[in-house]
Amino acid sequence: MKDPSQTYEDGIEPRKYTADSRFTFACHKGMECYTHCCSDLNIILTPYDILRMKNRLELTCDQFLAIYTKPELLSRTRLPVATLKMVDDDKKSCPFVTPEGCTIYEDRPVTCRYYPLGMAAFREQEIQPTGEDFYFMVRESHCLGFEADKEWTVSEWREDQGVAPYDEINKAWVEFMLKKKSFGFQADLSEESRAMFFMVSSNVDRLRRFIFESSFLDKYDVETDVLEQIKTDEVALLKFGFDWLQSALFGADKLNLKDHVLKAYEEKAQEAEAMKAAKPGK
Ligand code: SF4
Ligand code: SF4
Numbered sequence: 001m002k003d004p005s006q007t008y009e010d011g012i013e014p015r016k017y018t019a020d021s022r023f024t025f026a027c028h029k030g031m032e033c034y035t036h037c038c039s040d041l042n043i044i045l046t047p048y049d050i051l052r053m054k055n056r057l058e059l060t061c062d063q064f065l066a067i068y069t070k071p072e073l074l075s076r077t078r079l080p081v082a083t084l085k086m087v088d089d090d091k092k093s094c095p096f097v098t099p100e101g102c103t104i105y106e107d108r109p110v111t112c113r114y115y116p117l118g119m120a121a122f123r124e125q126e127i128q129p130t131g132e133d134f135y136f137m138v139r140e141s142h143c144l145g146f147e148a149d150k151e152w153t154v155s156e157w158r159e160d161q162g163v164a165p166y167d168e169i170n171k172a173w174v175e176f177m178l179k180k181k182s183f184g185f186q187a188d189l190s191e192e193s194r195a196m197f198f199m200v201s202s203n204v205d206r207l208r209r210f211i212f213e214s215s216f217l218d219k220y221d222v223e224t225d226v227l228e229q230i231k232t233d234e235v236a237l238l239k240f241g242f243d244w245l246q247s248a249l250f251g252a253d254k255l256n257l258k259d260h261v262l263k264a265y266e267e268k269a270q271e272a273e274a275m276k277a278a279k280p281g282k
């Protein structure tokens with residue numbers, strides 16, 4: 001039974017949970033608090049959330065983003081993300097909640113799947129570039145689920161809620177945020193780099209057009225079978241997009257530039273060096 005004297009700032013219990021940590025919880029239709037957790041939320045949508053939701057709703061990425069999301073800049077990393085836009089009613093309800101439950105339940109965002117757990121990667125102050133997975137517990141007064149006596153480990157809860165594919169597919173996105181943070185927030189990305197990040201994270205339609213309808217393939221060496229796959233497989237396209245971002249912005253060895261592009265870059269760098277050396281007083 002929840003101790004009512006136990007209150008936490010913004011409902012977050014000050015304790016790290018790992019895969020083996022235990023907690024008691026149950027949530028099902030018919031509970032007095034059913035769907036009370038589905039309003040006034042700030043849900044950051046992950047790349048795979050957006051894929052699943054826009055396909056469920058049979059929308060293009062542009063349509064989905066325009067109707068259901070609002071953009072936000074994460075305060076510490078200054079990275080742009082899409083958040084789920086609440087409805088303009090008294091409760092600021094989620095657009096998908098009804099008295100019967102979630103209308104997109106099978107494709108609900110990963111944050112909803114994890115609840116009452118939260119992913120540390122989503123709490124900016126918690127992001128640590130250690131590679132260790134950990135979670136936090138959100139204990140909100142309206143949620144009666146903690147009064148149940150069903151016990152879970154974090155691993156069991158993750159499996160029950162089907163979060164594994166989300167975590168696997170979103171891995172590069174989370175890594176990107178960790179990498180950005182580990183550079184410190186002085187090392188701000190340019191507007192153009194942030195736009196690239198937002199396109200890959202939230203809009204596979206645009207990413208596909210960018211790859212196939214710009215000079216992208218004149219610059220990068222991409223194998224034919226990879227090209228064929230990313231034409232039709234959105235998850236592969238998303239992963240490819242993050243490989244490109246990591247190569248283009250952080251110098252990761254994931255995508256290869258074509259020889260003539262490399263040569264041109266080298267020549268440019270040599271020219272810049274020569275100009276620097278020729279400057280008086282240097
Ligand atoms: S997406 Fe579904 S589960 Fe998540 S807040 Fe909205 S109604 Fe609730
Ligand atoms: S038990 Fe908690 S998570 Fe489940 S419906 Fe009630 S408030 Fe929402």
